[in-house]
Amino acid sequence: MGGGCLASRLAHYAPLSERERRSLGRLEERERRFRKGALIHRENDPVRELYIVRSGWLVSFVYLGNGARQIMRFHFPGDIVGVSSLAFGEATDCLAAVTDVDLCPLDQDKLALLFEEEPRLAALIFTLTLSERVSLADRLASIGRTAARARIASLLCEFMARLRVMEGADKLEFTIPLTQEDFGDATGLTAVHVNRMIRGLVEDRLIERHGSRVRILDERRLAAEGLFTDRYANIDTSWLPAAR
Amino acid sequence: MGGGCLASRLAHYAPLSERERRSLGRLEERERRFRKGALIHRENDPVRELYIVRSGWLVSFVYLGNGARQIMRFHFPGDIVGVSSLAFGEATDCLAAVTDVDLCPLDQDKLALLFEEEPRLAALIFTLTLSERVSLADRLASIGRTAARARIASLLCEFMARLRVMEGADKLEFTIPLTQEDFGDATGLTAVHVNRMIRGLVEDRLIERHGSRVRILDERRLAAEGLFTDRYANIDTSWLPAAR
């Protein structure tokens, strides 16, 4: 995904003009690499840049005053991370590398420039963060109002739906580089209970698992159990202003 | 709050130019009133407009396949609602009036125009929706990783913090026009358990309650128990592009 993985992500949703591609390309000039497990920033760290994910998995999370951890979101290639820090000038959550990752740092100033010079791209990025908010809302509903097994099913479905946007629609098997504790911190469960739920899904032949390799056997049933609605396949770009 | 309650909300965060105020004023020309309990739109309804809340309380929520309801957010005067529908062309949640409300409908096209002509305002609105995403994330952590009593405490703190932005910082007593079932649907609890928790808070003299009138007796302790961090007092606008 060289030469603009943000561009290729955005192009999934709306055709881009040559000029827009060039503008986006300029955002991704630098590149930074982090090792698996690296902590990129902590909550409340001052932050003056965003990152575009080029490769690898990231996770953002908070530690609560009671010592517990809540994972907000996993970030995949093509995602923009650290956006919410814009609103506060400091990180609202911790950001860590789940695997080795390549990131393109992107100054907040450059985003401001994009708002001035490329309103259509700004609106598109705005739309993208809206769809992330919706999926956060879906997770809220999942955690707030569904049982443990459904939460796991739903999380698996989300991974699949999101990875497909960048990697192709026929994907049924993928590597999830997470511990069961990570699953728990994302779904509001303990690692022990996550383990039992996953084994249940395997036993009922909804999924197969070999180490961190997961294959979906019955996608329909998995989505039904997780009460999952796919928010990633399409987003609406018809409202966007015209390209410049 | 006549003549632009969006303008007065935004002015809380950043000074606005005359030109910007006029632009915003044009967004709020019309006004629509809904009765308490009215359903403004359902999930999946096609939606071509946003609303700026002028007065009253709104609630957005989803019904899950298992019959349960999850409340995503309560909306107060100065809020912009229905924004996430932008990303999908249809409503991602149901929107209902908790009290009688006045709304200013706002065509999506007009927002597109704002992106083209007032990049600074667009960026400011963008920032505002980011801060909403952060508070959604806070609620996720609250529901995912804290006990029932903490969730209620945190929700009360959030109401107070948000109402203060528009109504003044010294406010300690306010009317919450919600049923205990609403509290439950927002926090992932049953109405019965909400009742017990609220009574616990009253008994421990953290709050006082007479009908729907609530007074905070020990704000510090309430925030501590709810693991609440105030995201509403300030947002960072230093990254915004210059005014036109």
Add this chain to the structure above:
DNA sequence: CGACCCCTTGATTAGCCTCAACAACCGTGG
């Protein structure tokens, strides 16, 4: 080889849900 992390499984506990009944309140119509 040992240390550590992660997964797995069992036994017990506890927090919250469910069910049920009743009281208080509210708006409505007689």
Add this chain to the structure above:
DNA sequence: CCACGGTTGTTGAGGCTAATCAAGGGGTCG
């Protein structure tokens, strides 16, 4: 003005889901 039904709040008893506690196994890395 009161009677009424419906909604909301309150309280108790019992049950179930998921947490906690605990112990062992497998894999990996130094």
